[in-house]
Amino acid sequence: MNAVSLLVAPAWVGDAVMSEPLLRRITAHDHAPVDVLAPPWVVPVFERMPGVGQVIAAPFAHGKLDLGARRQAGSALKAHAYQNAYVLPNSLKSALPPFFAGIPNRIGFTGECRYGLLNHRHTLNKQALPRMVDRFLALAPVNGRDLAADHAEPVLHAAPNAFEGLCHRLGLTRGARLAVLCPGAEFGPAKRWPAEHFATLARDLGALGWTVWVIGSNKDASMGESIRQLSEGVAINLCGRTSLADAIDLLGGADVVVSNDSGLMHVAAALDRPLVALYGSSSPAFTPPLAKRVAILQHAVPCSPCFERTCRYGHLDCLTQLTPSQALAAIQSFDIQPRALT
Numbered sequence: 615m616n617a618v619s620l621l622v623a624p625a626w627v628g629d630a631v632m633s634e635p636l637l638r639r640i641t642a643h644d645h646a647p648v649d650v651l652a653p654p655w656v657v658p659v660f661e662r663m664p665g666v667g668q669v670i671a672a673p674f675a676h677g678k679l680d681l682g683a684r685r686q687a688g689s690a691l692k693a694h695a696y697q698n699a700y701v702l703p704n705s706l707k708s709a710l711p712p713f714f715a716g717i718p719n720r721i722g723f724t725g726e727c728r729y730g731l732l733n734h735r736h737t738l739n740k741q742a743l744p745r746m747v748d749r750f751l752a753l754a755p756v757n758g759r760d761l762a763a764d765h766a767e768p769v770l771h772a773a774p775n776a777f778e779g780l781c782h783r784l785g786l787t788r789g790a791r792l793a794v795l796c797p798g799a800e801f802g803p804a805k806r807w808p809a810e811h812f813a814t815l816a817r818d819l820g821a822l823g824w825t826v827w828v829i830g831s832n833k834d835a836s837m838g839e840s841i842r843q844l845s846e847g848v849a850i851n852l853c854g855r856t857s858l859a860d861a862i863d864l865l866g867g868a869d870v871v872v873s874n875d876s877g878l879m880h881v882a883a884a885l886d887r888p889l890v891a892l893y894g895s896s897s898p899a900f901t902p903p904l905a906k907r908v909a910i911l912q913h914a915v916p917c918s919p920c921f922e923r924t925c926r927y928g929h930l931d932c933l934t935q936l937t938p939s940q941a942l943a944a945i946q947s948f949d950i951q952p953r954a955l956t
Contacts, residue, residue, distance in 0.1 A: 621650045622711070632768060797837050802895075
């Protein structure tokens with residue numbers, strides 16, 4: 615069945631995950647899959663969402679207007695004869711491809727001077743809709759149901775049998791209980807729990823018989839190596855050794871995930887993994903991990919949440935005072951039983 619609607623995706627991994635409840639709502643309304651135009655680096659997220667048809671990698675330079683490429687992309691989209699385009703980013707440039715494609719219904723928040731580009735504009739009330747997932751759902755087609763009653767927990771599925779294949783390729787042994795640590799946060803260091811704390815937690819888990827892996831991008835490789843060294847080799851550093859698609863599939867096999875407020879935190883929640891979420895400069899009131907088995911840890915300080923990339927006072931007390939023992943207690947609260955080894 616051909617898609618009726620196109621979703622123009624956000625550029626952040628976490629925001630891409632948060633778009634799944636909206637996508638699910640559109641699919642139910644259209645009785646058809648939804649195609650997605652997405653930046654290449656978030657394509658693996660949409661490839662693991664139910665209800666997605668074709669995922670089209672957007673050929674635009676990051677942060678550039680790239681008017682010619684957006685016009686060309688719009689021309690290519692005309693062949694799909696979409697009736698609706700849901701434009702999630704608030705930028706002018708994100709609204710250009712659906713406009714150039716002549717899609718009849720172009721839906722999004724008014725945003726960045728997009729009056730001629732979107733013809734179904736919504737005004738965002740940030741106080742009424744503090745959570746990103748609810749802002750996205752506010753763009754959903756109306757079918758007589760109360761939006762607040764919608765199931766707003768994002769859903770992702772790991773690729774079948776991918777976990778075992780990745781373990782073989784990377785030379786990994788799962789163990790009876792597997793903890794995956796995600797020490798990265800693309801936004802900045804004010805969202806990153808110290809490497810020393812991750813390492814202490816890894817040692818504590820190792821003493822209890824857990825296998826511990828550290829997952830992240832190339833940018834997290836040095837931190838992953840610090841965690842490995844400080845944990846005396848208990849934590850296996852996989853940062854930079856996996857793609858985002860690999861990371862999603864490895865997280866799908868974890869017994870527990872410990873993560874900063876990051877894209878991988880939202881991925882773990884959408885995979886329904888028991889999750890310990892660590893918050894520093896940001897707030898779970900805006901982008902909480904939406905799942906049932908979640909422990910959110912924060913250390914209250916007068917200046918938090920500041921939403922800054924770096925600590926303006928240089929102390930990072932909101933994170934340094936959040937202790938490994940608190941994270942371990944949160945993990946133990948899930949009462950995760952060892953798997954039988956075969």
